[in-house]
Amino acid sequence: METSGLGELEAVLAVARHRSFRVAATELGVSKSALSHAVAALEARIGVRLFNRTTRSVALSEAGAQFVDSIAPALSTIRTALEQAGSYRDTPSGTLRINTSSGGARQAMPIFIDFMRRYPEMKFDLVTEGRMIDIVVEGFDAGIRLAESVPQDMIAVPFGPMLRFAVAASPAYFERHPPPRTPADLVAHRCIRTRMPSGAMYHWEFERHGEAFAVDVKGAITLDDPDLMLSAARAGLGVTYLTEWTIGADLKAGTLQRVLEDWTPPFDGLCLYYPGRRHVPAALRALIDLIREHSGTAGERPHAAAPERSATD
The missing domain is CATH 1.10.10.10 (Winged helix-like DNA-binding domain superfamily/Winged helix DNA-binding domain)
Structure with missing residues (x-):
C-alpha cells in the first residue's frame, strides 16, 4: 500500500x-x-x-x-x-480476490493451483465464509457459490459436475435403528441437523416423481460445518445429509451407508460469478478461461437470485 x-x-x-x-x-x-x-x-x-x-x-x-x-x-x-x-496485458498480474464457501474452495482448489502455476506473477487471495456477501462492496473480483445462490445481475460461469445430496449413517447406527424407507421415516431417527450461515435451520430437501418437499429433521446435535457433520456420522451419532462430493469416499469404503437414494436427484453445481462489466480484468479472464478448460463450460450467462441452500456445498 x-x-x-x-x-x-x-x-x-x-x-x-x-x-x-x-x-x-x-x-x-x-x-x-x-x-x-x-x-x-x-x-x-x-x-x-x-x-x-x-x-x-x-x-x-x-x-x-x-x-x-x-x-x-x-x-x-x-x-x-x-x-x-x-486487461490489455498479455500476462495477468496483480491480486485476484475470490470469495467462496469452504466447500466451494475445496472443490475449486485444483483450478486455483493450476492458475498459480501458470501465472506465478499473480497473487491469489481466497476468503472462505458461509454467509453470502456483496462481492462488489467487499472488494472481491469474483465469488464462487452454488448456481442457485448466485446473486441477481451477476455473470455466472458454471464449472464442475452436477451435485447431489446423500442421506447416510454409519453401519453401527443402522444396526440400532431400522433404515428409513421414505423421508417421512426420518422423524423416528436422530439426525445431524444443519445450521445455515443465516442462523436458520436447514430443512432437508427431497424430490421424487416430480414431487419436491423439505423435512425439518430432529436430532440432538446441530452443526454448521460439513467436515464436523461427516465426523459425527462416522462416529454413529446419527443420520447426515451431505453432498456426494463430501461423503463419497466414506460411501465407497463402507464407513457410511446410504439410504433414500432415489429421493435426492442431482442439481446444478458451482458457478464463478462476477459483476457484468464491459472490460473484465486480465487476471479474472484468465481464471475464467482456465475454468472452461477444466470443465468444458460453454460460456457465461446472467443469473437470478435463488433461495439459500445448505452450507454443505
Missing part, C-alpha cells in the same frame, strides 16, 4: 468498510501500524479527523462519513479504468 495518494484513500475506505484497522490491514496486506500512520497522515494533511477511535471500536466521524461517500464512487471509477487498461 502506498503511503500517499490513492493508497491513503484505499486505506480510509477499507477501515470504513470493516470498522477495524486490524481487519482492514489484513485485507490490504500491510501492518496495522502502517495503515494507522497512512490514515493519520491524510487526516493531518486535510486537517479533519475522519475516524473516532477508542480502544474497542472505530467509527466514522461526520466529516469522515461525508468524505467516504464522496470518494468511493471516484475510486470505483479509477479502479475500473485501471482494470480496463490492465
Whole structure:
C-alpha cells in the first residue's frame, strides 16, 4: 500500500468498510501500524479527523462519513479504468480476490493451483465464509457459490459436475435403528441437523416423481460445518445429509451407508460469478478461461437470485 495518494484513500475506505484497522490491514496486506500512520497522515494533511477511535471500536466521524461517500464512487471509477487498461496485458498480474464457501474452495482448489502455476506473477487471495456477501462492496473480483445462490445481475460461469445430496449413517447406527424407507421415516431417527450461515435451520430437501418437499429433521446435535457433520456420522451419532462430493469416499469404503437414494436427484453445481462489466480484468479472464478448460463450460450467462441452500456445498 502506498503511503500517499490513492493508497491513503484505499486505506480510509477499507477501515470504513470493516470498522477495524486490524481487519482492514489484513485485507490490504500491510501492518496495522502502517495503515494507522497512512490514515493519520491524510487526516493531518486535510486537517479533519475522519475516524473516532477508542480502544474497542472505530467509527466514522461526520466529516469522515461525508468524505467516504464522496470518494468511493471516484475510486470505483479509477479502479475500473485501471482494470480496463490492465486487461490489455498479455500476462495477468496483480491480486485476484475470490470469495467462496469452504466447500466451494475445496472443490475449486485444483483450478486455483493450476492458475498459480501458470501465472506465478499473480497473487491469489481466497476468503472462505458461509454467509453470502456483496462481492462488489467487499472488494472481491469474483465469488464462487452454488448456481442457485448466485446473486441477481451477476455473470455466472458454471464449472464442475452436477451435485447431489446423500442421506447416510454409519453401519453401527443402522444396526440400532431400522433404515428409513421414505423421508417421512426420518422423524423416528436422530439426525445431524444443519445450521445455515443465516442462523436458520436447514430443512432437508427431497424430490421424487416430480414431487419436491423439505423435512425439518430432529436430532440432538446441530452443526454448521460439513467436515464436523461427516465426523459425527462416522462416529454413529446419527443420520447426515451431505453432498456426494463430501461423503463419497466414506460411501465407497463402507464407513457410511446410504439410504433414500432415489429421493435426492442431482442439481446444478458451482458457478464463478462476477459483476457484468464491459472490460473484465486480465487476471479474472484468465481464471475464467482456465475454468472452461477444466470443465468444458460453454460460456457465461446472467443469473437470478435463488433461495439459500445448505452450507454443505
